[in-house]
Amino acid sequence: MTNRITELFQIEYPIVQAGMVWNSGWKLASAASNSGILGLIGAGSMYPEVLREHIQKCKAATDKPFGVNVPMLYPNIQEIMDIIVEEGVKIVFTSAGNPKTWTTWLQEKGITVVHVVSSVKFALKAQEAGVDAVVAEGFEAGGHNGRDETTTLTLIPMVKEKLSIPLIAAGGIATGRAMLATMILGADAVQIGSRFVASEESSAHQNFKQLVVDSKEGDTQLTLKELAPVRLIKNKFYYDIQELYQKGPSVEQLKDLLGRARAKRGMFEGDLEEGELEIGQISGLIHDIKPVAEIVKDIIAEFEEAKKSISRM
Numbered sequence: 001m002t003n004r005i006t007e008l009f010q011i012e013y014p015i016v017q018a019g020m021v022w023n024s025g026w027k028l029a030s031a032a033s034n035s036g037i038l039g040l041i042g043a044g045s046m047y048p049e050v051l052r053e054h055i056q057k058c059k060a061a062t063d064k065p066f067g068v069n070v071p072m073l074y075p076n077i078q079e080i081m082d083i084i085v086e087e088g089v090k091i092v093f094t095s096a097g098n099p100k101t102w103t104t105w106l107q108e109k110g111i112t113v114v115h116v117v118s119s120v121k122f123a124l125k126a127q128e129a130g131v132d133a134v135v136a137e138g139f140e141a142g143g144h145n146g147r148d149e150t151t152t153l154t155l156i157p158m159v160k161e162k163l164s165i166p167l168i169a170a171g172g173i174a175t176g177r178a179m180l181a182t183m184i185l186g187a188d189a190v191q192i193g194s195r196f197v198a199s200e201e202s203s204a205h206q207n208f209k210q211l212v213v214d215s216k217e218g219d220t221q222l223t224l225k226e227l228a229p230v231r232l233i234k235n236k237f238y239y240d241i242q243e244l245y246q247k248g249p250s251v252e253q254l255k256d257l258l259g260r261a262r263a264k265r266g267m268f269e270g271d272l273e274e275g276e277l278e279i280g281q282i283s284g285l286i287h288d289i290k291p292v293a294e295i296v297k298d299i300i301a302e303f304e305e306a307k308k309s310i311s312r313m
């Protein structure tokens with residue numbers, strides 16, 4: 001398969017394994033890259049020197065292209081960016097911040113820059129900032145998200161209408177049919193997160209992976225809009241947030257409840273009650289934990305089959 005995105009990243013299939021805090025270390029990223037898609041290390045949950053170690057291990061485990069996802073809301077960004085340059089990483093996905101801040105600096109060092117957005121307005125700002133491609137992420141997605149609740153089905157064609165640079169769709173995509181659907185709507189590629197949480201190579205705790213497999217439609221909710229909106233599994237921590245909302249809390253009170261290291265506690269350490277468990281709506285369609293290579297093979301086979309059945313219609 002060849003298009004603007006496969007050429008931009010030098011990959012076989014137009015699929016990106018999403019950067020995900022506590023889930024996408026070197027094992028997941030290298031397995032994804034070795035499967036013919038673009039693997040991303042999620043720097044958001046890593047201290048700078050931990051990131052360096054993951055990049056070095058990823059380089060040793062694959063000779064295919066891979067990248068690093070950098071959510072710009074975390075501290076130490078300068079240090080993170082310096083390590084990315086020193087280690088010779090060629091692709092960076094930035095998110096949760098202003099694309100103007102780092103795009104030119106990275107591109108001057110020969111790095112391809114992609115920025116993640118959740119609206120048409122921010123897609124255009126990213127294009128103006130000179131990024132090489134945009135990820136447009138719908139409200140269905142796991143993890144942090146936009147405030148506007150725009151779904152992937154509506155966001156992708158609206159972004160496509162305005163944007164001229166390559167477009168990667170994200171949010172609610174876990175199958176070959178969904179991949180084809182978003183490409184029909186105008187995407188050049190897809191970014192997949194939740195499906196890869198339930199992979200053998202994800203660094204998520206086994207308890208969390210199993211909960212993703214067991215979860216059903218309606219088990220997630222976007223919450224904490226006053227801080228940074230995030231889609232979570234409805235566990236005890238989620239219901240504690242809801243209880244606090246009944247009292248009309250201040251932002252400070254919400255921050256206090258969130259506290260520190262909730263995401264690590266939930267997704268990495270497996271505390272399913274008190275932890276923050278980030279996952280997308282599509283978890284209701286994820287029924288098994290499989291090696292990344294198998295997940296990619298199944299998605300591509302279903303994509304090809306769906307293309308054939310559409311052309312027979």
Ligand SMILES: Cc1cc2nc3c(=O)[nH]c(=O)nc-3n(C[C@H](O)[C@H](O)[C@H](O)COP(=O)(O)O)c2cc1C
Nearest residue numbers: 018020021044095141142143171172192193194280
């Ligand atoms: C557990 C988890 C952690 C995430 N962490 C990040 C992150 O660190 N940076 C980021 O840009 N997006 C993050 N996301 C969003 C993903 O990169 C991706 O865009 C999203 O998962 C796509 O939607 P899907 O979950 O329906 O596949 C995260 C998503 C999940 C499920």
